[in-house]
Amino acid sequence: MSRNSSELPSPTHGDVILNSIADGVFTVDLDWNITFFNSAAERITGISRDQAIGQRCFDVFRASICETACALRQTIDGDKEIIDLKANIMNAAGETIPISISTAVLRDEAGDVVGGVETFRDLSAIEALRKEITKEYTFEDIISKNRDIRRIFDVLPDIAQSESTVLIEGPSGSGKELFARAIHNLSPRKDGPYVVVNCGALPDTLLESELFGHVRGAFTDARSDRDGRFARASGGTIFLDEIGDTSSALQVRLLRVLQEREYERLGSSDTVKADVRVIAASNRKLSELLAGGVFREDLYFRLNVVKIVLPPLVNRREDIPLLVEYFVRRFNLRQGKEIQGVSGEVMDVLMAYGYPGNVRELENIIEHAFVLCRGHEIEVGHLPGEIRLVPAERPEKTRHFGENPLQQAEAIAILEALRKHGGHRRLAAAELGIDKTTLWRKMKKLEITYP
Amino acid sequence: MVIAIPIFGSRVSPRFDHAQELLLIKEAEGRVVESKRVIFGDSGPLERVARLAALHTNVVICGGISGFLARQLAFRGVRVYSWVTGEAEDALGCFLTGQLETGLMAGPRGPCGRWRLGRGGRGRGGHRGRRGPGG
Numbered sequence: 001m002s003r004n005s006s007e008l009p010s011p012t013h014g015d016v017i018l019n020s021i022a023d024g025v026f027t028v029d030l031d032w033n034i035t036f037f038n039s040a041a042e043r044i045t046g047i048s049r050d051q052a053i054g055q056r057c058f059d060v061f062r063a064s065i066c067e068t069a070c071a072l073r074q075t076i077d078g079d080k081e082i083i084d085l086k087a088n089i090m091n092a093a094g095e096t097i098p099i100s101i102s103t104a105v106l107r108d109e110a111g112d113v114v115g116g117v118e119t120f121r122d123l124s125a126i127e128a129l130r131k132e133i134t135k136e137y138t139f140e141d142i143i144s145k146n147r148d149i150r151r152i153f154d155v156l157p158d159i160a161q162s163e164s165t166v167l168i169e170g171p172s173g174s175g176k177e178l179f180a181r182a183i184h185n186l187s188p189r190k191d192g193p194y195v196v197v198n199c200g201a202l203p204d205t206l207l208e209s210e211l212f213g214h215v216r217g218a219f220t221d222a223r224s225d226r227d228g229r230f231a232r233a234s235g236g237t238i239f240l241d242e243i244g245d246t247s248s249a250l251q252v253r254l255l256r257v258l259q260e261r262e263y264e265r266l267g268s269s270d271t272v273k274a275d276v277r278v279i280a281a282s283n284r285k286l287s288e289l290l291a292g293g294v295f296r297e298d299l300y301f302r303l304n305v306v307k308i309v310l311p312p313l314v315n316r317r318e319d320i321p322l323l324v325e326y327f328v329r330r331f332n333l334r335q336g337k338e339i340q341g342v343s344g345e346v347m348d349v350l351m352a353y354g355y356p357g358n359v360r361e362l363e364n365i366i367e368h369a370f371v372l373c374r375g376h377e378i379e380v381g382h383l384p385g386e387i388r389l390v391p392a393e394r395p396e397k398t399r400h401f402g403e404n405p406l407q408q409a410e411a412i413a414i415l416e417a418l419r420k421h422g423g424h425r426r427l428a429a430a431e432l433g434i435d436k437t438t439l440w441r442k443m444k445k446l447e448i449t450y451p
Numbered sequence: 452m453v454i455a456i457p458i459f460g461s462r463v464s465p466r467f468d469h470a471q472e473l474l475l476i477k478e479a480e481g482r483v484v485e486s487k488r489v490i491f492g493d494s495g496p497l498e499r500v501a502r503l504a505a506l507h508t509n510v511v512i513c514g515g516i517s518g519f520l521a522r523q524l525a526f527r528g529v530r531v532y533s534w535v536t537g538e539a540e541d542a543l544g545c546f547l548t549g550q551l552e553t554g555l556m557a558g559p560r561g562p563c564g565r566w567r568l569g570r571g572g573r574g575r576g577g578h579r580g581r582r583g584p585g586g
Binding site: 055056058059061062063064066067068090094095096139140150153154157160161186 | 459462464465466468469470471497500501514515516517518519521522523526536
């Protein structure tokens with residue numbers, strides 16, 4: 001078998017055709033050196049044609065199957081065509097891209113095998129939708145370049161691998177459930193069930209029955225035995241959201257599950273073993289609830305084996321552009337639109353906004369804008385009215401103060417505080433920790449007006 | 452010093468998370484004092500990180516690696532030279548002579564090229580752009 005790449009047909013107008021298609025295409029000689037690399041292959045891998053040609057295919061393509069089940073090797077050595085084989089590659093940015101691969105042999109005019117051709121399709125969009133349905137998120141799916149979140153990333157894999165109970169604190173919409181899911185999906189229990197219970201959404205008696213189950217006759221409408229969420233989460237993870245909203249009586253029962261790893265169904269004296277990992281979350285600081293006697297100290301210490309505190313979005317503004325880009329991509333997929341992004345003015349407004357609803361609110365804002373946007377870029381007019389600033393308050397007004405970042409930050413903080421308190425200057429000043437007259441003086445200096 | 456190179460045959464493996472084997476080298480005063488192959492198999496990415504930490508690895512020389520895993524290694528005190536291509540022995544030679552860099556193409560007589568920074572930002576500290584939902 002010849003191993004001379006020069007025997008491959010020289011790409012001419014076939015080249016043009018291959019460069020015009022959406023699927024990646026590359027060819028190799030019999031030494032696995034890349035001899036052709038089309039435009040879509042450049043786009044999907046992030047590697048230019050100049051860099052790719054002449055390199056070993058596995059050093060460029062970096063597919064999950066390169067070492068163990070190379071599709072081209074099967075085709076060239078076994079003369080077996082591969083069609084739509086699912087795999088993933090790592091692009092130049094270190095991102096994993098799901099793809100489907102098809103291969104065929106290349107022969108010269110005499111019919112001798114001179115190499116192989118591989119076509120691959122980027123399945124990122126399909127995979128993103130699938131993840132949204134299955135929620136198989138890992139930490140690598142969480143968007144952040146915030147230092148506090150990155151510190152959490154550093155230790156979370158170890159937390160996930162352990163069996164320890166985890167307490168996640170953070171304001172509503174800060175992504176507590178996302179972290180809980182990611183912990184589950186990285187844990188040894190990942191193949192087991194993941195069960196979510198919002199403890200704040202159900203009345204106490206119903207919640208008790210939901211969590212622990214009941215036997216027939218336990219209460220008036222209990223016509224048959226029913227497993228609770230703890231039973232359904234057996235072998236997996238139970239996520240108890242808004243645990244700070246549970247009653248004292250329920251807290252006692254939860255404490256027993258955490259201490260003894262066992263419980264009784266309502267109306268039954270039989271003890272059931274709980275093979276469940278517990279992740280609890282609260283939008284309030286549980287330590288503060290202890291002081292008021294609203295939350296049991298012993299349960300708090302049982303839950304607080306590992307505590308993760310998620311910052312509000314206002315404390316991680318550097319993530320806003322990344323999140324906006326992500327939500328635009330996601331709504332494009334969902335709604336079949338081709339919106340390129342947001343205008344500079346919109347980004348200014350989004351960067352300055354206070355986000356009492358955190359990441360969830362930002363998502364809602366982008367979804368709202370998608371409904372109204374008919375063009376390719378989201379403009380200020382597409383944003384919900386309540387987040388739009390009156391012209392005098394827009395961040396560009398703060399540009400008037402020049403490039404001084406301290407003054408910019410000060411202006412944004414003042415605007416946020418004013419917005420949060422509906423323009424109430426005394427409350428805004430109290431939040432900022434300054435006197436009302438100091439606030440007035442700063443507003444005058446920074447030319448901030450608020451109705 | 453313990454140096455680990457995930458390998459594919461005799462070459463640096465293209466993917467840290469899918470490498471089947473590892474070349475584990477003990478180095479002292481610029482010389483290799485011990486070298487052995489260790490099976491990585493199909494262990495998960497975080498298991499690989501934990502295993503390298505358990506092997507007291509100081510340096511990892513690898514091909515493609517996600518920013519997340521590179522950071523996990525760095526957090527455990529492991530210095531990472533990523534996006535390296537070529538023969539594992541050549542890459543080791545470059546390291547021992549102080550010529551190794553992230554993104555290096557290693558040749559028998561030292562560095563023989565370097566991946567230019569791609570559109571995706573390959574290169575030293577070039578892992579960026581997470582995909583997925585916010586939180």
